[in-house]
Amino acid sequence: MHEPRDEGEVAADYQARHNAAALADHRAKMAEQTAAPSLEICEDCEDDIPAERRKKQPGCTRCVACQSLLERLKGGM
Numbered sequence: 001m002h003e004p005r006d007e008g009e010v011a012a013d014y015q016a017r018h019n020a021a022a023l024a025d026h027r028a029k030m031a032e033q034t035a036a037p038s039l040e041i042c043e044d045c046e047d048d049i050p051a052e053r054r055k056k057q058p059g060c061t062r063c064v065a066c067q068s069l070l071e072r073l074k075g076g077m
């Protein structure tokens with residue numbers, strides 16, 4: 001079993017982990033910024049989109065029914 005004991009190794013290991021965390025954080029923030037705002041009304045059938053769905057699915061523009069229909073169509077035959 002190899003464990004990094006050397007100070008340099010520990011520092012490199014720490015830095016690598018820190019970088020990965022910082023990168024993940026950065027990506028999450030970018031994704032948040034680029035996500036389109038959720039619509040209150042479905043763009044297909046103009047039904048209300050429940051607030052809970054908008055919270056769970058940031059950027060959603062369709063109600064559950066239209067979205068699942070769309071996904072079924074996209075999913076293939």
Ligand SMILES: [Zn+2]
Pocket residue numbers: 042043044045046047062063064065066067
């Ligand atoms: Zn709809």
